[in-house]
Every structure is written in C-alpha cells, then in structure tokens.
Amino acid sequence: MPKLVRSPARGARLHPHRLPERHLSSDATGDGVPRWMVKAGGWSWRLLVVVAVVALLVWATAKIQLVFIAVFLALVFASVLRPFVNLMDKVMPRALATALSIFGAILVIGGMVTYVVRSVTGQWEDLSEEFTAGINELWDLAENLPFGVSITADQLREWSDTGLQWIRENQSELLDRAAEGAGSVFVTFAILALATFCTVFFLARGDEMWRWFINQLPARVRPQWIAAGGVGWYTFSGYARGTVIIALVDGVLALILLLIAGVPLAAPLAVLVFIGAFIPLVGAPAAMIVAMIVALAANGVWNAVIVGIAIALIGQFEGHVLQPLVMGKQVSLHPVVVALAVTSGTLVAGILGAVVVIPIVAVIWAVYAKLRTVDPPMQDLEEPDVLPRS
Known part of the structure; x- marks a missing residue:
C-alpha cells in the first residue's frame, strides 16, 4: 500500500532546495529584482566611488598646485x-x-x-x-x-579700430593680468x-627614500607595491628622457632649417620648437605656425611655405622614426587615448594639464597592466549563421 505524504504544517519552513520550481528564476533575485539590474547597481556605485576619488585627487592637486x-x-x-x-x-x-x-x-x-x-x-x-x-x-x-x-x-581699418577700441575698454583688465604675470615670476x-x-x-637618496616607504607598508602588500613602483618609474623615466631627447633633436633640426632658409631669430624659434615638443599633438604645430609667420614677415610667402613644409617633415620624422626608436614600448598608448587625454588635461588645467597628463596616464596604464591578471586572448569570431540552411 503506497505511503501518504503529509503536507507541512502551517508555519513550517521548507528547505530551499525543495521549493517549487515556479518560485525560482535565473533572471530575478529573491525580492523580484532582475539580476542584470542588481549587477548594474553594483557596478554603478563602484564607478561613483572611483569618480569621487578621482575628483578628490584633482581638487587636492589644484589646492597644492605649486x-x-x-x-x-x-x-x-x-x-x-x-x-x-x-x-x-x-x-x-x-x-x-x-x-x-x-x-x-x-x-x-x-x-x-x-x-x-x-x-x-x-x-x-x-x-x-x-x-x-x-x-x-x-x-x-x-x-x-x-x-x-x-x-x-x-574693412581692415574698421577691424583695426574695433581692436583698438576693445583694448581701451579692457585696459584695466589687461593691466591686472600683466600684474598677475609679474607676480607669477616669483x-x-x-x-x-x-x-x-x-x-x-x-x-x-632616492633608493633609501623608496625603501623607507616600502617598509611602512604591511608585508603582504609590499611585493605589489615594489612591482608597481618599478614599472611606474621605468615608464615615467623613459617618457621623460625620451621626450627631452626628441625635443632636443627637433630643436636642432629646426635651427639648421631656419638658418638655411635665412629666417631671423632662428635660435629663439628653435627653442620654441624645443619647448613645443613637450606638449603632445598641439605643441609642434603651434611652433610651426609661429615660424611660418616670422618667415612670411621676413622673406615672403614662398619662404614661409618652404619653412612650413620642412617643419612638417620634421614632425613626420619625429612621429615615425624618433618616437619608436627612442620611446620603444615604454609608453604604449593608442593615439586616440593620447588625443582624449591631452584634450581633457587642457580643459582641466590648461597648458600644464596638456604637458603632465600623458606621463600620468602612461604610468597608470603601466601599473594596471603589471598588476592585472590577463585572460587568454579571444580567437577571431566568425559571423553567426542565423539564416536557415536550404
């Protein structure tokens, strides 16, 4: 005779594995919230924490900018x-x-x-x-x-008068800015x-200072900090030395070019090219425009065109020969990343931000690449066959 199975008493707790299947769902949690929303919420508050930390660092850096x-x-x-x-x-x-x-x-x-x-x-x-x-x-x-x-x-006279009138109307503001510039010398x-x-x-005593800092950390995290510090300094020093070498070569080539072309103030313009090389993407073109204007004013249109073409060739030589030869793989950033970083740094801190943002981003990426665990790379995915076969 078959055994009768009694239903549980009222108020008794059922084992979770014995719940009816209709109460379980792979797309929802116990309170009915979809799992994708739970995951999105978890990532959202983590991203908010990261943004808050970055904003705090930027604010603190602005307060102690000097x-x-x-x-x-x-x-x-x-x-x-x-x-x-x-x-x-x-x-x-x-x-x-x-x-x-x-x-x-x-x-x-x-x-x-x-x-x-x-x-x-x-x-x-x-x-x-x-x-x-x-x-x-x-x-x-x-x-x-x-x-x-x-x-x-x-029309030219009207534009000139408009410019002079603007200068007269904003004379006090211009004088205040000049005073600020004088104070910036100190x-x-x-x-x-x-x-x-x-x-x-x-x-x-750089090594002693680094060793003292490492000894202040717990022993379990020291290997990670040593690895991060090593790759960070390798990337930063490589970028700094490489940028100085590339800027020096650009300045020397520009000086030779301007002397051959007979452009006045060849030495100051070459120094301007040297300084412009420290500002990614925008520094070299700005120096080229200034050199072309001086060549135009001094020697005419064709001389300015020749100077512009020659400086553009120097830029191509820098990008395709000097950068890979001097930098190597120490600073391996995609050009899109460089453009976005330079634009963001300029918006946040002007020319200073454009200068310092690339080594900072390069160091952060190098440290992340050193400490992360890399999964095996994906194979090339074939296009899915969604159409029925005849």
Missing part, C-alpha cells in the same frame, strides 16, 4: 640626470656626482636662455621693420584675393627652487 608642479619637475629632472649620476657614482661620492650633474644642467639651461635673449635683442629692430613690411604685404594680398574675394582697406622661482631641492634628494 607643490605638485615642483615634485613633477623634480621627477623629470631626476629621471634625466640619474644616468649621469649613476655613471659618475662609480668614480666619486654620490653627493658630489649629484652636485656636478645639477650644476651642469643649470649651466646648459642658463646658457641656452642667455643665447636666446641676446639673439632677440640683437635682431629685434631689424625684425620689427621686416615684420611691418610683411604685414603691409599681407594687406596687399588680402585686397587681391583669387575667385573674386577681396578685403578692402576700409611663483616660478619658488617652483624651481623647490624642484631643485627635491631633485637633490631624489638623486642622492
């Missing part, structure tokens, strides 16, 4: 001078090697600035006359443009002094 710039410059100086210090450290005390390296860098930079100032002072009067003649030539060209387009002298000297002070310790 210190951040000084430390960043000190790291750049240390990465460039460290090979020389390590080389001289083999034959002399490290403190003396550090002092000689910094003193030599100061002499090189000071000599470059002195040469540029003397060049500008000696050629400024001639250049101003040639520039005035070049402006008049531009006005003549504007009055006789092709395809029936022309700009009359009355800020610049303060940044350089702090950067030099930090550079001395980074070069002389």
Whole structure:
C-alpha cells in the first residue's frame, strides 16, 4: 500500500532546495529584482566611488598646485640626470656626482636662455621693420584675393579700430593680468627652487627614500607595491628622457632649417620648437605656425611655405622614426587615448594639464597592466549563421 505524504504544517519552513520550481528564476533575485539590474547597481556605485576619488585627487592637486608642479619637475629632472649620476657614482661620492650633474644642467639651461635673449635683442629692430613690411604685404594680398574675394582697406581699418577700441575698454583688465604675470615670476622661482631641492634628494637618496616607504607598508602588500613602483618609474623615466631627447633633436633640426632658409631669430624659434615638443599633438604645430609667420614677415610667402613644409617633415620624422626608436614600448598608448587625454588635461588645467597628463596616464596604464591578471586572448569570431540552411 503506497505511503501518504503529509503536507507541512502551517508555519513550517521548507528547505530551499525543495521549493517549487515556479518560485525560482535565473533572471530575478529573491525580492523580484532582475539580476542584470542588481549587477548594474553594483557596478554603478563602484564607478561613483572611483569618480569621487578621482575628483578628490584633482581638487587636492589644484589646492597644492605649486607643490605638485615642483615634485613633477623634480621627477623629470631626476629621471634625466640619474644616468649621469649613476655613471659618475662609480668614480666619486654620490653627493658630489649629484652636485656636478645639477650644476651642469643649470649651466646648459642658463646658457641656452642667455643665447636666446641676446639673439632677440640683437635682431629685434631689424625684425620689427621686416615684420611691418610683411604685414603691409599681407594687406596687399588680402585686397587681391583669387575667385573674386577681396578685403578692402576700409574693412581692415574698421577691424583695426574695433581692436583698438576693445583694448581701451579692457585696459584695466589687461593691466591686472600683466600684474598677475609679474607676480607669477616669483611663483616660478619658488617652483624651481623647490624642484631643485627635491631633485637633490631624489638623486642622492632616492633608493633609501623608496625603501623607507616600502617598509611602512604591511608585508603582504609590499611585493605589489615594489612591482608597481618599478614599472611606474621605468615608464615615467623613459617618457621623460625620451621626450627631452626628441625635443632636443627637433630643436636642432629646426635651427639648421631656419638658418638655411635665412629666417631671423632662428635660435629663439628653435627653442620654441624645443619647448613645443613637450606638449603632445598641439605643441609642434603651434611652433610651426609661429615660424611660418616670422618667415612670411621676413622673406615672403614662398619662404614661409618652404619653412612650413620642412617643419612638417620634421614632425613626420619625429612621429615615425624618433618616437619608436627612442620611446620603444615604454609608453604604449593608442593615439586616440593620447588625443582624449591631452584634450581633457587642457580643459582641466590648461597648458600644464596638456604637458603632465600623458606621463600620468602612461604610468597608470603601466601599473594596471603589471598588476592585472590577463585572460587568454579571444580567437577571431566568425559571423553567426542565423539564416536557415536550404
């Protein structure tokens, strides 16, 4: 005789594995919320935390911008001078090697600035006359443009009067900005002094400072920090040294080109190209435009065109030869990432943001790539066959 199965008493708890199948669903949780919404909510609050941390870091950096710039410059100086210090450290005390390296860098930079100032002072009067003649030539060209387009002298005079009127109306604001620029000179000297002070310790006792920091961490996380610090410094130092080398080569090539083309102020323009190389994407084109304007004012249209084409060729040589040869794979960022990073850095902190954002992004990506666990790569996916076969 078959056994009767009694139903559970009222209020008794059923084992979860014995619940009827109609109460279980792979698309919903116990409270009826779809699982995809639960996962989306979990990722959402995590992303909000990350955004909040990044915003806090940006805000804190803005509050101590002077210190951040000084430390960043000190790291750049240390990465460039460290090979020389390590080389001289083999034959002399490290403190003396550090002092000689910094003193030599100061002499090189000071000599470059002195040469540029003397060049500008000696050629400024001639250049101003040639520039005035070049402006008049531009006005003549504007009055006789092709395809029936022309700009009359009355229009040019009207635009000039409008510009002068704007200057008169905003004279007080312009003077305030000039005063701020004068005050920024003292800020610049303060940044350089702090950067030099930090550079001395980074070069002389950088290893001891890093070892002290690692010893303050729990033993279980020290290997990760050592690996992250090693790959981060390798990427940053490689980017800094590579950028300096590439900028120096660009400046020398630009100087040779401008001297051959007979463009006035060749040395200051070459220094401008050198400085522009530190600003990704926009620095070199801006320096090229300035050099073309000076060549146009001094030597005419065709000379400006030749200078522009030659500087564009220098840019191509930098992008296709110097960058892969000097940088290698130390800074492997996609051009789209570079463009987005430079634009974002410019919007946040102007020219300073455009300069510092690429090494920061490169270091973050290098550390992430070092610490992450990489799954096997996907094979090429074939297009799914969704149509019925005949």
